Amino acid sequence: MTSTALDTRIALASAPGAEWWRSAVIYQIYPRSFADANGDGLGDLRGITSHLEDLKTLGVDAVWLSPFMTSPQKDAGYDVTDYCDVDPIFGTLADFDDMLAAAHERGIRVIVDLVPNHSSDQHVWFREALAAAPGSVARGRYLFREGKGEHGELPPNNWESVFGGPAWTRVREADGEPGQWYLHLFDSSQPDFDWTNPEVRAEFRRILRFWLDRGVDGFRVDVAHGLMKKPGLPDYFPDADGGSMGGDAADVPYWGQPAVHDIYREWHEVLAEYDGDRALCAEAWLPSIEQTALWVRPDEMNQAFNFAYLETKWDAAALRAVIDASLAAYAAVGAPSTWVLSNHDVVRHASRLALTAENPQGTGIGPNSPGKPIPEVGLRRARAATALMLGLPGSAYLYQGEELGLPEVINIPDDARQDPTWFRTDHERYGRDGCRVPIPWVADAPAYGFNDTGATWLPQPAEWADLARDVEAADEASTLSMYTTLLDERRERRLGAGSLEWLDSPAGVVAFRNGSVTVLANIGERPVAVPGGRLITSSGSLVDGLVPVDTTVWVETD
Ligand code: NOJ
Numbered sequence: 001m002t003s004t005a006l007d008t009r010i011a012l013a014s015a016p017g018a019e020w021w022r023s024a025v026i027y028q029i030y031p032r033s034f035a036d037a038n039g040d041g042l043g044d045l046r047g048i049t050s051h052l053e054d055l056k057t058l059g060v061d062a063v064w065l066s067p068f069m070t071s072p073q074k075d076a077g078y079d080v081t082d083y084c085d086v087d088p089i090f091g092t093l094a095d096f097d098d099m100l101a102a103a104h105e106r107g108i109r110v111i112v113d114l115v116p117n118h119s120s121d122q123h124v125w126f127r128e129a130l131a132a133a134p135g136s137v138a139r140g141r142y143l144f145r146e147g148k149g150e151h152g153e154l155p156p157n158n159w160e161s162v163f164g165g166p167a168w169t170r171v172r173e174a175d176g177e178p179g180q181w182y183l184h185l186f187d188s189s190q191p192d193f194d195w196t197n198p199e200v201r202a203e204f205r206r207i208l209r210f211w212l213d214r215g216v217d218g219f220r221v222d223v224a225h226g227l228m229k230k231p232g233l234p235d236y237f238p239d240a241d242g243g244s245m246g247g248d249a250a251d252v253p254y255w256g257q258p259a260v261h262d263i264y265r266e267w268h269e270v271l272a273e274y275d276g277d278r279a280l281c282a283e284a285w286l287p288s289i290e291q292t293a294l295w296v297r298p299d300e301m302n303q304a305f306n307f308a309y310l311e312t313k314w315d316a317a318a319l320r321a322v323i324d325a326s327l328a329a330y331a332a333v334g335a336p337s338t339w340v341l342s343n344h345d346v347v348r349h350a351s352r353l354a355l356t357a358e359n360p361q362g363t364g365i366g367p368n369s370p371g372k373p374i375p376e377v378g379l380r381r382a383r384a385a386t387a388l389m390l391g392l393p394g395s396a397y398l399y400q401g402e403e404l405g406l407p408e409v410i411n412i413p414d415d416a417r418q419d420p421t422w423f424r425t426d427h428e429r430y431g432r433d434g435c436r437v438p439i440p441w442v443a444d445a446p447a448y449g450f451n452d453t454g455a456t457w458l459p460q461p462a463e464w465a466d467l468a469r470d471v472e473a474a475d476e477a478s479t480l481s482m483y484t485t486l487l488d489e490r491r492e493r494r495l496g497a498g499s500l501e502w503l504d505s506p507a508g509v510v511a512f513r514n515g516s517v518t519v520l521a522n523i524g525e526r527p528v529a530v531p532g533g534r535l536i537t538s539s540g541s542l543v544d545g546l547v548p549v550d551t552t553v554w555v556e557t558d
Contacts (some may be wrong), residue, residue, distance in 0.1 A: 003258070005436060009019050014402065015073055018497060019277040019302070020061065020062070020109065020217075020277055020279075021062075021218065021277060021281075021302050021303060021336075021395055022336040022337040022394070022395060022496070022497065023278040023336065023393070023394065023395055023494070023495075023496025023497040024061035024062050024109070024395045024396075024496065025059070025060050025061050025062075025390070025395070025396050025398060025487060025490070025496070026060065026061065026062045026063065026064050026111065026396070026397050026398070027055060027060040027062070027064070027394065027397075027398045027399075027400065028064045028065050028066065028343055028344070028397060028398065028399045028400060029048055029063050029064065029065050029066065029400055030043075030065070030066045030344045030399075030436060031043050031044065031045065031047075031048060031065055031066060031077075031090055031439060032076060032089075032090075032436075032438075032441060032457060033400070033401075033436050033438040033450075033452060033457075033458070034047060034048055034051070034400055035048060035050060035051050035439075035441065035451070036438070036447070036450050036451035036455075036456075036519065037049075037050060037451070038446075038451075039451040039453035039455060040089070040451075040453075040455060041092075041439065041451070041453070041455030041456050041457045042156045042457050043090075043091050043092050043450070044089065044091050044095070045068060045086065045091035045092075045095040045096055045098075045099050046091055046098075046099075047451075048096055048099050049063070049095070049098055049099045049102050051287060051441070052099075052102050052103055052106055052108060053106070054469065055106075055108060056106045056107070056108060057484070058403060058480075058483060058484055058487060059485065059487035059488055059491060060108065060110070060398065061107075061109065062108060062109035062111060062217065063103065063108060063109075063110055063111070064111040064112075064113065064220045064281075064397070065110065065111070065112055065113060065345060066078075066088055066113050067080060067084065067112075067115060067222075068087060068090040068091075068096070068112075068515065069081075069082060069083055069084075069085060069115075070082035070085045070086070070087045070088075071087050071089060071120055071438075072120055072122050072189070072191040073089070073242050074120065074187055074190070075085075075186060075189070075420055076314065076344075076418070076419075076436070077188055078115050078121070078122075078186070078190070079115075079118070079120035079122075079187070079189055079190045080115050080119055080120055080123065081119070081120045081123045081124070081206045082123075083114075083141035083195065083210075083212045084207060084211075089409075091412075095396075096214070097162070097214065100214065100215055100216065101105075101106065101129075101494060104215070104384075109218075109278065110215075110216055110217055111181070111217055111218040111219060111220055111281065111381055111487060112211055112216050112218075112219055112220070113219070113220045113222060114207070114208070114211075114219045114222060115206075115219070115222040115223075116193065116195075116204050116221065116222065116223075116227060117185065117192055117193065117222060117223035117226045118184065118185070118186060118190040118191055118192045118193060118223075118549070119190070119191060119193065120189060120190065121188070121189045121190070121191055122189075122221070124132055124456045125138070125141050125142075126142060126493065129141060129142050129144065129182075129191075130171055131174075133173075133174070134146075134173070134180050140194060140197055140199075141180055141193060141194060141197055141199060141200055142169075142183070142191045142192065142193060142194055143183035143191075143192050143194050143229070143233075144180045144181070144182050145168075145180060145181055145182075145183070145233065146180055146181075147165045147168075147170065147180070147181050148243065151178075152178070152179075152180075152181075153170075153178070154550045155167075155168035155170075155181055156168060156181055156183075156233060157233050157235045157236075158205045158232065158235045158236065158237075159183070159233075159235075159236055159253075161184060161185060161186060161187070161188075161424065162185055162186050162362070163186055163187055163215055163362075163420045163421045163424040163425070164421060164424040164428075164429065165194075165424045165425075167183055167184060167185055168181040168182065168183055168184070169181065169182060169184060169188040174264070183229075183233075185223070185226055185254060186223075186420075187420045187424065192226075192443070193227070194228075194481050194542065195227040195228050195260075195263060195389075196228070197460070199265065201316045202268065204267075205266065205270050206265070206268060208270045208271070208303070209270065209273075210404070212270070212271065212274050212278060214274075216278075216328060217276070217277070217278055217279065218271075218279030218280060218281065218282055218368065219279075219281070220281045220283060221264075221280060221281065221282050221283060223263070223284075223300070224260070224282035224283050224284045224295065224301070224304075225255045225256045225260065225282070225283075225285065225286055225295075226254055226255055227260050228257040228259040228260040228263070229253060229262055230253035230254070230257055233253065234253050235512075236252060236253050236254075239253075247461055249287060251285050255285070255286065256284070256286050256287075256291060261294070261295070261297075261300060262299075264280065264282075264295065264301050265299050265300055267301075268280070268299050268300055269281060276376060279302040279303060280300075280302050280303070280305070281301065281302065281303040281304065281338075282295045282296070282300040282301045282304040282305065283304075283305055283381065284304055284305070284501070285307050285361075288308075289306070289308045289322070289325045289326055289330075290325075290329045290331045292304045292306070292307075292308070292329070293329040293330050293332065293333050294333065296330065296333055296335035296448055296554035297333045297334075297335075298333070298334055302335065303335070303336070303338050303395060304338065304344070305338060305340055305343075305397065306337060306338045306339055306340055307340070308322055308325070308326065309323070309326060309338050309340065309341075309389075309519030310341055310342075310343075310346065311361075314353045314354075314381050314382050314385065314523060314530065314550075315505070315523060316507065316508050316509055316510050316521070316523040316524065319510050319521075319523070320502070320510055323392065323416035323510075325364055325392075325393075325396075326339075327500060330394075332556055334465050334541065336393070336394040337392075337393075337394040337395075337433045338394055338395045338396065339389045339392055339394060339395070339396045339397070340396070340397040340399075341382075341385055341389060341399075341402070342398075342399035342402050342430060342435070343397070343399045343435075344399065344435060344436055345361065345362070345432055345435075346361055346432075346435065347364065347365055347408045347434065347435060348382075348399075348401070348402065348407055348434075348435045349378075349381075349382045349385060349386075349402065350375075350378045350379050350381075350382035350402070350405050350406060350407045350408070351365065351375075351378045351407045351408035352374045352378075352408070353373075353378055353381040353385060354373035354374055354375075354377040354378035354381055355373050356370075356371035356372075356373070357369070357370040357371025357373070358429075361419065362421055362429060362431065362432065363395070363409075363411050363430065363431075364419075364421070364429060364430030364431045364432055364433070364434050364473075365408050365427045365430060365434055366410060366411075366412070366430035367410065367411055367484065369410070369430065371546040372410065373407070373408075373416035375407055377550070378407060379405050379479070380430055380539075380540055380550045380551070381408070381550050382402070382405060382479075383405065383479060383482055383539040383540060383552075384521055384523075384539045384540070384550050384551050384552040385521075385552075386402070386482075386483065386486070386539070387482070387486060387519070387521070387537070387552035387553075387554065388510060388519060388521040388552045389539075390486045390490050390495070391490070391495060391512070391514055391517060391519035391552075391554060392494060392495075392500065392514070393496060393497065393498040393499055393500055393514055394496065395496065396415075396496070397407055399435075400481075401439040402438055402483075403468045403479060403480050403483040403484075404439065404440070404469060404472055404478075404479055404480055405438075405467060405478075405479035406437075406439065406464070406466075406467060408434040408435055409433075409434045409435075409437045409458070409460075409461055410434060411461065412430075412433055412434060412437075412458060413459070414427070415521060416458060416459055417430070417431065417433050418458070419431030419432045419433050419436075421556075425507075433458055436451040436458060437458045437460055437519050438456045438457070438458065438460060439458070440460065440464045440465070440467055440469065441467040441468060441469045441470065442468055442469070442470045443465040443466070443468035443470060443471045444465075447460065448468050449464065449468065449469075449470070450462060467479075478527050478542075482537070482539060483484050485537050486537065486554075487552065489517075489536055489537065492519055493514075493515055493516065494515070495514050495515060495517060498514040498515045499514065499515075500512050500513070500514055501514075503531075505520070506524065506528065507524065508513060508523055508524020508525060509522055509523065509524055509528055510523060511522065511531065513557065516556055516557060516558065517536065517555070517556060517557070518531045518533060518554070518555045518556075518557045519552065519553075519554055520547060520552065520555070521551075521552040522547045522548065522549055522550065522551050522552070523549075523550065524549060525549060526549065527543060527544070527546035527547060527548050527549065528546060528547050529546060529547070530542065530545065530546065530547055530553055530555065531553070531555045532555070532557065533555040533556050533558070534555065534556040535553060535554075535556075536553075536554040536555060536556050537553070537554050538551060538553045538554075539552045539553070541553050
């Protein structure tokens with residue numbers, strides 16, 4: 001694309017009343033697995049900078065970077081020790097500034113990940129808290145409590161960690177005796193902050209300003225639904241074992257507490273101090289779309305991930321229902337809906353959509369998992385699902401590697417796995433490593449071009465040579481070519497800012513119009529007719545002039 005066309009694109013997206021994030025396609029970069037400039041096996045910021053041109057060619061509007069701040073990496077960077085610096089494994093603040101400038105030069109906006117629910121246990125505040133006495137100011141920044149039982153030997157309540165095991169860990173006090181307990185909804189190395197403490201709130205306003213001053217376009221807010229806990233920290237008895245990031249059940253005393261909205265109203269005001277459209281996107285796994293939409297009221301966040309959409313089965317009726325419910329719930333609060341199919345916490349959709357057994361979020365797939373997907377079925381469905389998603393109005397999130405059709409990596413050796421879930425469940429849940437394997441750029445190169453040394457923090461499967469970007473870029477029928485076409489057509493036709501009109505369709509078919517484009521996804525059992533008009537693109541080949549099963553077409557209609 002010429003730079004003039006790019007300028008036009010930015011100008012359009014930034015026109016008054018049409019903030020860029022309302023219709024943007026936002027590409028998630030998981031820095032440790034994107035590209036590795038220094039060859040140590042972990043991706044880095046300079047690696048990202050070196051591939052921004054590829055993302056421009058792909059046609060995304062923005063990138064979201066998973067955490068690259070200083071961290072002991074116990075949870076792949078979601079355990080931060082210094083929120084205002086770059087971890088040396090990823091580079092330096094200067095590398096960040098270079099990356100940001102290079103992205104902006106190309107018309108790509110940059111969102112960074114903020115982790116406010118918890119810090120690392122190596123954070124200076126937590127180290128101070130451990131060294132301080134019960135009841136001290138330092139302990140008051142986290143959730144320390146006395147234990148139950150005669151000698152405080154039982155945890156303060158029965159909450160369980162998202163990663164498995166108890167959500168409390170007991171500390172040793174200065175006299176060497178077992179003492180108070182601290183809360184960690186995730187790993188024991190991730191103590192939860194006490195967000196009723198004004199000092200915590202002030203610190204995060206400072207952190208927001210630090211990155212806004214550097215020029216970032218917004219924040220993806222980690223565990224945005226978890227910051228406030230129900231007063232008194234009551235026991236919780238879940239009905240069933242739902243997905244691990246929370247939110248299938250109402251009334252969970254640590255998810256979605258009403259008081260959390262005040263925090264984001266404060267943050268909204270901080271962002272409003274800055275020019276341009278800076279955006280906040282909530283990672284909030286909540287029980288209903290209506291509840292999630294409350295997070296994007298006009299004075300709070302701008303977006304929330306649509307996990308209800310991500311979790312919807314490959315089923316026409318279910319997809320129609322979730323799309324309807326999303327459009328209605330977000331319209332009611334004046335926000336666009338978002339759409340997402342993959343991220344670094346879920347089984348990649350090229351595998352997930354062909355699973356034949358239940359697989360709650362966080363379980364992952366490994367050699368002993370039931371219902372493993374047939375790869376060809378998964379890829380066909382993934383391409384059809386993406387073509388359906390990118391036809392919808394609103395903002396869409398992509399996860400690095402999905403544009404190559406990467407599947408979940410199933411055969412990671414046990415001793416290479418790194419997700420805390422794997423360890424905290426005694427290897428019962430494989431966890432999320434399978435969607436985090438470094439992505440392939442060049443078929444015939446060390447580590448498939450991830451770096452030039454061949455080192456990778458998780459092993460890459462041999463089959464990925466065929467899925468490398470250079471191979472796919474040269475193949476018009478590849479998944480990469482399909483994504484590039486879809487993004488180009490979506491942008492040209494302004495589908496993100498469009499609206500949806502359902503079309504009558506048989507069971508098993510999802511069909512709608514968005515502007516001049518008819519999108520039809522065949523999720524049924526037999527081929528169906530192509531809608532009248534000019535075929536723009538198809539997620540798979542037509543057969544005898546019909547749309548085969550697990551295929552989506554875009555057709556131009558007048
Ligand atoms: C959600 C993040 O996406 C996930 O990767 C992380 O483990 C948890 N939050 C804890 O920060």
